[in-house]
Amino acid sequence: MKQLVDQHRTEREFSVGDWVYVKLQPYRQHSLRSHHCQKLSPRYFGPFQVIARVGTVAYRLALPAHVCIHNTFHVSVLKRKVGSGVVQAHIPAGVSQQGQLLLEPIAILDRRLVKRGRAAATQVLVQWSNSFPEDATWEYLQDLQLQFPNFSP
Structure with a gap:
């Protein structure tokens, strides 16, 4: 069984100064970018520069100041930037510590x-x-008032 698992595993190692992309959650209510078709929205954001290696499998990245995500990532969610072209897939403001949109x-x-x-x-x-308006959800009024006390229906 170990041999079967190891067939799909790749060894990734980055050095300080490398540029990498970060894979974040692509789910509909929790994605980091509002896109009309979440299935086709980008999975990787960046590129960001590696500023330090933390342990054997974690790296610290230079993220923009407005992002509220922790800047240390596991090697499995990083992908090396190849080539000199730049793709602007920025992380928007209003993101929680877990990388989810604050709704x-x-x-x-x-x-x-x-x-x-x-x-x-x-x-x-x-x-x-x-x-989007079609993404509206049914919530219990009492739970909504407890979670958002400043919101008045």
Whole structure:
């Protein structure tokens, strides 16, 4: 079994000063770039310069100041930049420490009453920031008010 796993493994090693791309989560609600088709959105962002090697499999990168992601990455999410061409795939502002978009409710589009346990509960259709109107989700009003106390529906 080890031989089968090792067939797909590659040894990657970078030195200080190399330029690399960072692979971040491409999922629909958690991607780092608003794109009309998340399936086709970029998976790698950068290039960023390696500023230090931390341990045997981690590297510290020079990220822009507005990014709130930790600047140390495992070697498995890095890809060496090849060639001299530059592709601008920047990481936008409003990103959490885990590399996910910080979503804020913008508007309440609709309401409905549903059964939650043995009692009735109100659900609201919430339009989120950094997403499209068709990506609105149904959330419980009580949970929404606890998570976002400054938001008034």
